[in-house]
Amino acid sequence: MKKMNYDEVMAKEVGKGCKGVTIRWLITKEMGAENFAMRMFEVEPEGHTPLHSHEWEHEVFVLEGEGLVMAQNGEEMLKPGDVIFMPSMEKHQFKNTGPGNLKFLCLIPIHE
């Protein structure tokens, strides 16, 4: 077993197409995970992730804050406890629309 609190993991700035976004890699291949990785994103007020698509899916759980997610079938408001399955190749973007940080887990598959 490996155990830590998320705040022991360094938050790194995410550049390219992002505004005010950090990522913490919580569970990784290097830690022994062979199938999927757990990351935490934190988006500052008025910040956003890029509008993009990619071959891997996302599994998201919203922890704190308010925001919205835009995808091919429109946009949805986000609040704590919300769960999102974003399929492979669907264009998407997360935005913070609230006064505090928007914090969510985002898991992705690990492929060799």
Place this chain on the structure above:
Amino acid sequence: MKKMNYDEVMAKEVGKGCKGVTIRWLITKEMGAENFAMRMFEVEPEGHTPLHSHEWEHEVFVLEGEGLVMAQNGEEMLKPGDVIFMPSMEKHQFKNTGPGNLKFLCLIPIHE
């Protein structure tokens, strides 16, 4: 995209070896997830999951409550924001040691 709040997903009793435990299957193969599934567990005060091991790993994020996780290398206290990687085949058990419910996400791989 598929989006819901966790409280829209039915909590089902988990029997065998558990005491006071429910599970919500938040993201599943049936929903289109091909690689891993997201579940939420809720453990009542004095409740616990079974002491068991299995071939699949767990990736856990603690959302609410207090508890402990027992594994082969001893036991660890749990609080919100804690992250656990439980490797395949390691014996483990989660217990609620607090006055309120212990709530955590637990993700597992999906194999064909």
